[in-house]
Amino acid sequence: MRKPVITIFYQFNPWNATIGGIQTLINTFIKYAPSQFEVKLVGTNTDPKKPVGKWQQAEFAGREIAFLPLFTLEDDNVRSLIPTTLKYTAALLGHRFASDFMHFHRIEPTIAALNWQGEKTLFIHNDIQTQMQAAGNKKAILWRRFPAAYFALEGLLVRQFSQILSCNTDAAQLYKQRYPRLQDRIAYIKNSFDNGIFYPLREDEREIKRRELASRLGVDEQTRFILFAGRLHPQKDPILLVRAFATLNEPHIHLLVAGDGELGVEMRAEIARLGLVDKITMLGAVTQSQLAELHRVCNVFVLSSAYEGLPLVVLEALGSGTPVVTTQCGETPKLLTAESGVVCSQRTPSCIADALRKVLLHPGDYPTESCVQTAKPYAASTVVEQVYSEMLNRWEQRNSIALPV
Template sequence: MYKPILTIFYQFNPWYSTIGGIQTLVSLFIKYAPSEFDLRLVGTGHDRCQPNLKWQKAEFAGREINFLPLFTLENDNIRSLIPTTVKYTNVLLGRCFASDFMHFHRLEPTLATLNWQGEKTLFIHNDIHQQMQPNGDKKAILWRRFPAAYFALESLLIRQFNQILSCNSDSAKFYSQRYPTLSNRISYIKNSFDSEIFYPLSHQEREAKRRELAVRLGLVPETCFILFAGRLHPQKDPLLLVRAFAALNESNTHLLIAGDGELATKIRAEIGRLGLTERVTMLGAVNQTEVSQLHQICNVFVLTSIYEGLPLVVLEALASGTPVVTTRTGETPKLLTDDSGVVCSQRTPESIANSIRQVLLHPEDYPSVSCVQTARPYAACNVIRDIYSEMLNRWELRTFSAVSS
């Protein structure tokens, strides 16, 4: 029996994945895809074992997929002079990989898809209105320098999509107001986490493993760990986090930074300037299993972003029983409850330090069970299953209508 084909377009390689929530979400769509679908991924290659521009059968997370790398990309954690999205779009132009369903996670590559037939879905991963604000670091995203050009391109391309799904409710509202004739295609969608990987330990296990980590790092067993995990990118503003940790100035606390990116050198310099060399550990890029283990034993996860959608890493921390401290950005402030985290009143080192201190001094106010309960509705096994179920229903209706006519 013929199966509907879903083709996912994104500039990554699931077997050699770089840091990012989009990469994680695409991987979840592969892992939790029902058997009723055939999956294709148009991504990037890593080495000669995966020849470019050739379809190849492969297995990922126990699921068989057809994979086509457009070009070789060894490390996308650090941006090159030519943005990866531009390279990806350039290779896609003039080709056609249309299928029953097509998922896009960047707007620019859809320059190549205007005439492709099939159901197209665009995923919006950030609060676009905030992302395109002219204030702040224009290096955070190239389009910030040319917002009028971005929105002109967007207005040209966006009408081709059957669905526009945003993980940020403000962004969904922004799009509905900007394109009122498309409002019935625009909706909010929950981001999701993998509950098979991110889950809490018992209190006893958590404390034992936290002490083990402290001893391994040469710290006192009572050390409290503050965690950041993600790309070291201007959007995430990890320099603000380091300054907030300096302002915290609490004994027996240690900051763990898991991730890599273009700001790594500046962060190391700032750590040295503030005299924090012995109190901050930069772990570099770590795999998903290592990240889950860090979430399970740290005392608090901190996010200091300038703009966001709904970061998967926040869901992963909460699902692991760890409270979250965040700046007032993205969907996270709407998600957190009074007993699962704190939203900072201001984007200043002092405000963030005060919020971290609040969690560290009163852990009983942020119990693991409350954090897990906050994350539970976003579990991928449910969220993604429901999305696929709706897709299959639409495909069956289209197929029935075609046969009937």
């Protein structure tokens, strides 16, 4: 019997040091795909010298996959004048990908898929209602300028999906209310982190690695580290984080920023304006293994977002034994315990600073074991494997041939 084929659609190259929870989740789905499946990825290229528009066999995370780059996108960490999603959607038009399973992580590209045959799944990564209503820069998501148009398009496209899976319980409930006829197709799904990469160190090892990091950065060996990791985008509001760090004003505390994006220039200007150049290090985009090393040695991870689903980076921090400080957004406040982090009651510099101070000055209140235990239900080794197991069962049922009596 042939293998079932899963084709994943998203505008990125998995071999590039890209930033974003969607990309990380897709990488995890590739890595943990059982051998019973044939895996394909329709993405983008990063090297203009390499061909596009042709299937190629490749290896990712020890897994053989078929990869089709639709066009060249040299840096997907920074938005261009024409949204990448629009380019990707246009590149899909005219293609017809037949596949047993198709996974989509943005709805716009599924315009091209309306007549494709196969089981289609749409993953919802943000609380779309909060995302549309969020105050601030309208450029954070262009659909915020035209919400009626977005929901009209969504209403046209959602009917084609066999499953609509959201990592945010509020978003899952919203979709059930918005599309009552599709209720049985809509469900909450746990986001998952790669627990083979994100794991804690023993306390003595952690202390040694922290001192080594301090030495590499040329700061006092007693320095404790706050980590932010993510795209420098209005959704994540890194400018608010810089102002919160200025408000914190504690000695021997250093902020590490792993990520890149359109707010990079503005963020550096704000750091300089506040006189924090020696207390904040901008690391740029880092690899997954480098991020894992940072999680294992930092004292606290911070999230200053305006809206979220369930950020993978939060699960990665907790899985590494690091407590989390978060704004009141997305699913994170619902999973954190009193021993694994602090939820800020207000999204202000002073409130975030107070939460960070609480964790930094009382580390014993947030033990490694509690953080790891909070993340445990979201480990990819169980979550992703369960998803594939259910997919395989459905495929076998569809393709079973009744034996003669």
